Amino acid sequence: xxAGHSHLLHRPGHSPVHALPPHCKIxxxxxxxxxxxxxPREAMxxxxxxxxxxxxxxxxxxxxxxxxxxxxxxxIPFVAFALLMPFVAEGERTPVLGLSLSVSGLWGxxxxxxxxxxxxxxxxxxxxxxxxxxxxxGLQRLGLPSLLVQIASFMIRYGDVVTAELRRMSVARRxxxxxxxxxxxWGVLARTAGALFIRSYERGERVHLAMVSRxxxxxxxxxxxxxxxxxxxxxxxxLPATALAVCVMGYAL
Amino acid sequence: xNHTPANPGDATPSLEVSGLAxxxxxxxxxxxxxxxxxxxxxxxxxxxxxxxxxxxxxxxLNGILGGGVGTVTVAGLPVAKQHYAEIRRRVGIVFQDPxxxxxxxTVREDVxxxxxxxxxxxxxxxxxxxAALDRVGMxxxxxxxxxxxxxxxxxxxxVATVLAMEPEILVLDEPSxxxxxxxxxxxxxxxxxxDVTVLMVTxxxxxxxxxxxxxxxxxxxxxxxxxxxxDLLCDEPLMRAHRxxxxxxxxxxxxxxx
Numbered sequence: 001x002x003a004g005h006s007h008l009l010h011r012p013g014h015s016p017v018h019a020l021p022p023h024c025k026i027x028x029x030x031x032x033x034x035x036x037x038x039x040p041r042e043a044m045x046x047x048x049x050x051x052x053x054x055x056x057x058x059x060x061x062x063x064x065x066x067x068x069x070x071x072x073x074x075x076i077p078f079v080a081f082a083l084l085m086p087f088v089a090e091g092e093r094t095p096v097l098g099l100s101l102s103v104s105g106l107w108g109x110x111x112x113x114x115x116x117x118x119x120x121x122x123x124x125x126x127x128x129x130x131x132x133x134x135x136x137x138g139l140q141r142l143g144l145p146s147l148l149v150q151i152a153s154f155m156i157r158y159g160d161v162v163t164a165e166l167r168r169m170s171v172a173r174r175x176x177x178x179x180x181x182x183x184x185x186w187g188v189l190a191r192t193a194g195a196l197f198i199r200s201y202e203r204g205e206r207v208h209l210a211m212v213s214r215x216x217x218x219x220x221x222x223x224x225x226x227x228x229x230x231x232x233x234x235x236x237x238x239l240p241a242t243a244l245a246v247c248v249m250g251y252a253l
Numbered sequence: 254x255n256h257t258p259a260n261p262g263d264a265t266p267s268l269e270v271s272g273l274a275x276x277x278x279x280x281x282x283x284x285x286x287x288x289x290x291x292x293x294x295x296x297x298x299x300x301x302x303x304x305x306x307x308x309x310x311x312x313x314l315n316g317i318l319g320g321g322v323g324t325v326t327v328a329g330l331p332v333a334k335q336h337y338a339e340i341r342r343r344v345g346i347v348f349q350d351p352x353x354x355x356x357x358x359t360v361r362e363d364v365x366x367x368x369x370x371x372x373x374x375x376x377x378x379x380x381x382x383x384a385a386l387d388r389v390g391m392x393x394x395x396x397x398x399x400x401x402x403x404x405x406x407x408x409x410x411x412v413a414t415v416l417a418m419e420p421e422i423l424v425l426d427e428p429s430x431x432x433x434x435x436x437x438x439x440x441x442x443x444x445x446x447x448d449v450t451v452l453m454v455t456x457x458x459x460x461x462x463x464x465x466x467x468x469x470x471x472x473x474x475x476x477x478x479x480x481x482x483x484d485l486l487c488d489e490p491l492m493r494a495h496r497x498x499x500x501x502x503x504x505x506x507x508x509x510x511x
Contacts (some may be wrong), residue, residue, distance in 0.1 A: 133358050153358055160400045161352050206353040213315055213348075214367040214418065215341045221369030 009071065009127040016235070017061035017129045021228040022138025024236035029126045031240030035247045036118045041111040043250035050118050053242055054125065061129050071124040075116060082112040132156055150220055154207075162200055169196065264293045265329045267422045267450035268314065274474075275309060275321035283309040285474035286323065291422065293328075296444075296451040298461035298482060301471035302496035307454045310471065311424055314452075315344040328421045342371055345415025349426045351407035355399035360391065360410050363399060367418040385417035386410075389443050405436025409443065422450040429457045458486055458499055462508060470495055483510055 012018075017025070032053075039046050058068055086096075089105025096106075130138070133156070140149045169192055180189055208216075228236075268291040276282040283306040291297050301307050312318040313325055316332045325332040327343045345367075348354045357363035364382045373381060386392040389409040399407055408428070415423060428444070429437050437460070444451060444464055455461050461468055462482050470478040470485065472495040478485055485491065486505035492498070499505065 154356065157356055157358050157399070203353060206348065206350065207356050209312075209317060210346075210348050210354045211356060211366075212317060213341055213344075213346045214414065215338060215370035216366075217338075217370070221366065 009124070010131050011063060011067060011128040013062055013129070015061045015129070017057060017125075020129075020232055020236050022130050022134040023141040024228050024232055025126055025130055026135065026138045026142060028236040028239050029122050031237075032122050032243050033119045035240060035243040036115055036122075039115075039247045039250045041107055041114070043253065044110075044114075046246050046250040047114040047118065049246045050243060051121075053239060053246075054118065054121050057125055057239060061125065063125065063128055067128070068121065068124060071128070072117065072120055075120045078112060078116050082109040082116070085109040085112070146219055153220075158200075158203070161203075162196070165199060166192075166196055266290050267293050267295070267328055268452065269324075269326045270310075270313075271324055273310070273313060273321065273323035273325060275313065275318060277309075283474055284313075284321065287471070287474070287476055289469060289476060289479075291450055291452055294448065294450055295467060296453070296465045298465035298468040299452060299454045299471055300456075300458070300461060300468055300485075300495075300497060305471045305495075306474045307471055308426065311346060311426060311452075311454060314422075314424060315341050315346060338371070342367070342418050343421040344424060345418055345420030345422070346424045347408075347411050347415055347426065347428065349430060351399070351404070351411040354411040354414060355407060358398055359395070360386070360397055360399060360402070361395040363410065364395075364414050364417045367414060371418065381417050381419075385413040388416055388447065389413045390439075403436075405432050405439065408432065408436070408440060412440075412443065416447070416449075420449060422452060423447065425451065425453045425455075427455055427457075428453060429455065429460045458497065458505070459503055462486060462505055462510060466510070470497070472496075483508070 032050075036047075036050055039050075058065070085108045086101040086105035087099075089102035089108060091102050091104045093100045094103050094106075095101075127135075133153075136149050136153050136156075139152075140146060173188070173192070178185075178188065180186075268289070270287055270289040273284055273287040274282070275284040287306075287310060299307055299310070309318060313321075314327070314332070316334070316337050319332070327340055330336055330339060330343070332340050355363050357366055361382055364385050365378055368378055368381050382395070383392060386395055389412050391406060391409050391413060394402060394406065394410070399410065402410065412423075412425075412428075425444075428440060432440065441460070441464055444453075451465070453461065453465060465482050467480070468478075468482040468485050469476050470491070477495055478488075478491055483505055486499065
């Protein structure tokens, strides 16, 4: 329980990228991903240029390549899906290494792989240079409804509490000789889930009571009013601006 | 056996409850006319068996429950809908489970929540948070997430969250529950060092004797006794009648209280 999940992705540091206000980084990442997705898949060199851009950001943020690549593994299910496409897609076929593969499927797979990998890499970079907390305040500053931000921040705060509760229930079950083996025991697990739901619901009521007792009226007070300077915006904009140039060239060439 | 506080005349009492009766919507009546006055600066223990109506009474003090008969006033201000914001600033309730009380991602933000909800911002807010954390000795933990603290530390932060609102009266629900003896003593030292009115709901009779010169016994929805804590704890028939039991080997008469 010691290390909260907030630390899994975040890699603390003092690089210029870490120091940028979170809302600048979120906007820059979002802009970058949109541009990557908008680039025509035939402009293969453009994706290489995007990868170089991300590499430059990672270098500025002093994120080691190994760290980044390990976090990229989350993409594997999509990769599997992409690898299937050349085999199942319809249309014109072309022989590759003795296999007959669909041309449109190959393009589709390339499209999913290239854009997906770049998108995931950009998100991993954002997550590893920005604390979860800061991401939320950034989203709030960018105009995400405060209710959604509140829900997300409660998830961060109570994730560990609920997990600990689940673990205690599991310890209590096993201490009385219960071991989940096969379908016959699913009923017990389902009742555990139900009990956990009720407990969490009741905790929610008690938390709300405590909030109301301290003057909660429906909105969270914004504490850290960190406005971004023009220079910080310009710095953050370097990534999407260069990406825009690449994207435009991708259409032109 | 109604005892009046030491100096009732010299200031508006922090808390005045009169004729308070309340039945829950399901018909179960929890309070049958409670009268209680707590003078400014007093530390009073609210004792009583499980189901005596202690929590119900506490939730009336800041208007979470209401709609029954009787009145509650906090430092002269009646608990009524139009005053809820001010009442909730004046009455600081520390709930039993610190995980319920501490709902923000960091200690600092949690302590800032109450004053920020009251409109405080910037340096003034920062100063208020620092002062409150200092008073419970937790200033070094301001940027930690609450779930990384020990239980005793979380309880102390929970006290800080209400101290930050500079309340007229501090209401503690079972402050010593689940604490190891060292944390228990640390919390006692903190509570003694505060110059606010304290109403402490507890089953921990030695703790009440240690901290509160005066106690009231709430039993079956009425105040059954009100007097110096030591006198009440030594009154065996009274204690038996209200299911109050001292820990094994503890003799309240043997302790010298200030």
